[in-house]
Amino acid sequence: MIKRNLLVMGLAVLLSACGFQLRGTGTTELAIKELDLSARNAYGETVTQLRQVLESSGVKVYSGAPYKLFLADEQESQRILSYAGAGRTGEYQMSTVLSYDIRGQGNLQLLSDKLEVQKVFIHDGNNLVGSDQEANDARKEMRRELIQRMMLRLQQLTPTQLEQLQQTADARAKAEADALEAAQKAEAQTPRQSPVELPQQ
Structure with missing residues (x-):
C-alpha cells in the first residue's frame, strides 16, 4: 500500500516537472483568446466580475469578437431546510442558476447550457443583522463559484x-432557410381557388 502511494506521488511529481497539468487545475488559461461578453443584466455583478477574470486570464474582451458569451438569465431562490426552537428559521439553502449561450458568426447559437450552485447558511432570528450579513457573504461566495465554473467550462472549449459547432449551426441555418424558401415557392405556385359561382335561377 505504501509502495503504491509512493509510486503515485512519484509519478505526480514527475509529470508536474514535465509541465503536465490536469485540465481545470492550477491555470485559467483559455484556448479562446477573444470573446464578446454580454448579459441580460448588463451591469450586474456576475458579468462585471467575469469580465475582470477573463481579462486577467489573457482574454481580449470586446464587442465584435468572433465568439460571444451571453449570460441569458440568472435566477436566485432559497428554501428552508430546518427550523430552530420557537418556530424560528434555522437553516436556509440558497440556489443560483445561470443560463448562458455561446454564439458564433451570424449570431448563431453554438451551444446553450446552465450552471447551478448552492449554499447553506444559518438564519438567526435573534440576530437579523448578522443573518443578513451571512446571506450576503453566501451570495458573494456563490457568485465566485459560478464564475470559477464558467471559466472551467470555457477552458474545455477548443x-x-x-x-465544428459553427459548421453545424451554419448547416442548420441553411437547412431552415432552404425549407422556408421551398415552402414559400410551393405556396406561390399553388393556384388560388376562385369563388364558386352559383348558376343563375
Whole structure:
C-alpha cells in the first residue's frame, strides 16, 4: 500500500516537472483568446466580475469578437431546510442558476447550457443583522463559484470544437432557410381557388 502511494506521488511529481497539468487545475488559461461578453443584466455583478477574470486570464474582451458569451438569465431562490426552537428559521439553502449561450458568426447559437450552485447558511432570528450579513457573504461566495465554473467550462472549449459547432449551426441555418424558401415557392405556385359561382335561377 505504501509502495503504491509512493509510486503515485512519484509519478505526480514527475509529470508536474514535465509541465503536465490536469485540465481545470492550477491555470485559467483559455484556448479562446477573444470573446464578446454580454448579459441580460448588463451591469450586474456576475458579468462585471467575469469580465475582470477573463481579462486577467489573457482574454481580449470586446464587442465584435468572433465568439460571444451571453449570460441569458440568472435566477436566485432559497428554501428552508430546518427550523430552530420557537418556530424560528434555522437553516436556509440558497440556489443560483445561470443560463448562458455561446454564439458564433451570424449570431448563431453554438451551444446553450446552465450552471447551478448552492449554499447553506444559518438564519438567526435573534440576530437579523448578522443573518443578513451571512446571506450576503453566501451570495458573494456563490457568485465566485459560478464564475470559477464558467471559466472551467470555457477552458474545455477548443478552437476546433468551436469551428465544428459553427459548421453545424451554419448547416442548420441553411437547412431552415432552404425549407422556408421551398415552402414559400410551393405556396406561390399553388393556384388560388376562385369563388364558386352559383348558376343563375
